[in-house]
Amino acid sequence: MENISIVKQHEGHSLGSYRWSNNNLICNLQMEPLVYIDYETHDYNLHFNFGLQNNTEQAEQVTITMLQTNKPVPQIIWQSGSPNHRFTKSSLIIEPIPEGYKFDINIPSYGVIYLSNTMWSPLTPINQRFHELEKTNLLESIKYGLSANQQDLLAYKLFEKRDLSRPLICISSGSHPAEGDTIATIAIAEWLTTSGHQYTDIFDIIIVPILNPDGFIIGTNGCNTNGINFFWEFLNNEPEICPEAYYFWEFLKEFPPNVYIDFHSYSTQGKSKTFGPYVKPSALYCGSSVKDAAQKLARSLQTIPGSKAQTMFSPSSMPHKITQEFNTITFAKYHLHQRMGESGMRETALLTIQKIMDAIDPSQLQDQILSPYGSLNKTIIDNFFQKCFIGRYYLPKAIKKVLGF
């Protein structure tokens, strides 16, 4: 269609092949590799993000058809007048059709509208917000490495020098760019540098808002620029293809966290998903005091009304490797849900972090703080039981695969 053009040169652009049929724009999603790992498949190909520009004096109406099969139909289309602002909820009506779904949009004279089926949070304003907080507050950036496309990997610490009498809490987001979960780390950073400041006298805290900066630029849903979804496949020893995992791991070796929370968010999945944490079986922690602390924290998180915990195994994933190496208590992922809206996601993230901080007894974590990592710190019994535990879960899956089910 001559009157309308698709805007492609923007941060986060994500659209597969498309064709025009009069004023109908018929689109496919941009595809990235599926994750086949730990006998499971993860498909992150859910979202689009593109601009439409009206090149005429008259307003134009376009019908957008998104082709997809066996994927959830979104309830909300998010939009923005600029690709560098967080997208807001539109009132566009989505109609499910056998081939996927469709919706109509009016584009004003010479106007540009950016559209997505996820609450897109672009990289530039997230970085700007953290730079502002750094200038005016007690938050200091650490560049811990470079992404595959040479973007800075940035962490922000809320302490001057690591104090080993205090537990270290690491909070992250932004490994799956399309999820909008950086809302959580921004809310927490703003709170900790204002009304929640007293917690920085009890805990050392590190915030990593964007684990996967390249994905925010190239518009992937879950992968880095080399097609690695490093939450599930944490290639911490392969700096060539996954520097994001490699440098994060090196950073964690320098600052081994006692508690780690990694925020994610559901988007188009609707009511089929409920917000809440992934909780690790306590057999995967070492030492009775850390096991007890992990259970206490998990119980405290489950007092958040409406949330639902899920059990997490996945030996190749980031949180599993972190606990295996550092005995870190992880809530990774903590899933928010875009259905909550921006304010609901912010409030839930703040409640989550307060529940965790209020439930921590620093004396329970002393062993973990003072001898944080290395397999040599693990007893033979812990090692044996953890291997059996994981084996018991994965053996049936391995047998099924061999038998071709």
Ligand SMILES: [Zn+2]
């Ligand atoms: Zn995610």
